[in-house]
Amino acid sequence: MRCREARQFLPSLMDEEATGELGEHVSGCRRCQADLAVYGEVASSLSVLEMVEVDPPAWFLQDTLSLIPSPTVSQRVRIAAAARPVRYAAASVGGAVVGAGAIGLWAWRRTRRAVSGSPQSSRDLAVQKA
Amino acid sequence: MVTPEVLAACKRGDPRAFEELVRSTHRRVYSLAVRLVGDQHDAQDVAQDAYLRIFRGLDGFREEARFETWMYRIVTNSAMNLLRRRGRLVEVALDEELDTPAPDRPSEVAADRDSLARALSALSPGQRTVVWLKDVYGLSCREIADEFGIEEGAVKVRLHRARKRLKELLEEGATDEVQGGPAVPAVAHGRGGDG
Numbered sequence: 248m249r250c251r252e253a254r255q256f257l258p259s260l261m262d263e264e265a266t267g268e269l270g271e272h273v274s275g276c277r278r279c280q281a282d283l284a285v286y287g288e289v290a291s292s293l294s295v296l297e298m299v300e301v302d303p304p305a306w307f308l309q310d311t312l313s314l315i316p317s318p319t320v321s322q323r324v325r326i327a328a329a330a331r332p333v334r335y336a337a338a339s340v341g342g343a344v345v346g347a348g349a350i351g352l353w354a355w356r357r358t359r360r361a362v363s364g365s366p367q368s369s370r371d372l373a374v375q376k377a
Numbered sequence: 378m379v380t381p382e383v384l385a386a387c388k389r390g391d392p393r394a395f396e397e398l399v400r401s402t403h404r405r406v407y408s409l410a411v412r413l414v415g416d417q418h419d420a421q422d423v424a425q426d427a428y429l430r431i432f433r434g435l436d437g438f439r440e441e442a443r444f445e446t447w448m449y450r451i452v453t454n455s456a457m458n459l460l461r462r463r464g465r466l467v468e469v470a471l472d473e474e475l476d477t478p479a480p481d482r483p484s485e486v487a488a489d490r491d492s493l494a495r496a497l498s499a500l501s502p503g504q505r506t507v508v509w510l511k512d513v514y515g516l517s518c519r520e521i522a523d524e525f526g527i528e529e530g531a532v533k534v535r536l537h538r539a540r541k542r543l544k545e546l547l548e549e550g551a552t553d554e555v556q557g558g559p560a561v562p563a564v565a566h567g568r569g570g571d572g
């Protein structure tokens with residue numbers, strides 16, 4: 248393959264690998280490599296343009312914001328549920344701690360009573376007297 | 378850059394998340410619209426139509442795709458609809474394919490922003506639109522073909538020719554003298570984005 252022929256394919260090599268005869272030619276040809284480098288340079292300059300912005304008129308933003316739809320009832324529920332997990336999580340952890348504490352205390356008292364056979368508080372005493 | 382958290386909140390229909398999405402993307406959406414339709418007033422209509430479709434369609438957006446590409450595709454679709462209504466789609470979709478011979482010597486290119494803007498404006502509307510959508514905004518040839526209603530192969534051929542022509546124009550460094558004016562004004566001029 249000669250340069251003139253190879254050069255016809257160079258722009259497409261921005262998207263795909265050079266294979267076969269074309270690949271062989273380009274890998275051994277400085278002129279085509281230089282050309283390919285120029286395509287690469289143009290491509291990278293182009294990719295930056297995404298961030299080069301044209302200023303819209305001043306009212307455009309507010310006008311567009313006014314198009315935002317109001318949430319439906321079911322969406323309100325989803326939005327509220329998504330806002331809650333932190334509070335729910337804190338409440339359930341707190342509840343678990345309190346619950347575990349109460350169970351622990353109850354079990355500890357039972358064990359103590361079983362071991363000593365004696366009442367542990369005035370309330371227990373009153374229950375026993377009754 | 379729109380974060381996954383904002384997208385998730387938008388999918389729940391959270392208006393505050395939509396507001397954040399609009400604030401962070403409206404310049405880019407408007408810029409693409411003006412580059413595609415070439416008229417500021419039409420670009421506003423296109424951008425707002427695209428936002429209405431984004432609000433409605435976000436639930437169907439799948440995270441494996443880049444959000445911005447999905448958004449650009451919707452803007453492109455809105456722009457093509459407007460051009461079709463104006464009877465102008467043909468100048469973009471069915472572009473006259475003129476191939477010009479490449480100069481015989483590789484040389485330096487002046488790919489600064491201004492030269493690039495001038496070179497882009499010297500391309501035909503169809504070639505320019507393909508370059509914007511593929512090389513700047515990252516749509517695939519398949520997606521562009523779908524939006525134009527033409528074969529993917531035709532998009533590839535046009536892109537190939539457009540890149541070649543763009544390189545020539547930049548190499549010639551004579552784009553200052555290109556007469557006739559751009560069909561799409563303000564192709565690259567504007568403020569640098571903040572992302």
Ligand SMILES: [Zn+2]
Nearest residue numbers: 250276278279
């Ligand atoms: Zn060569």
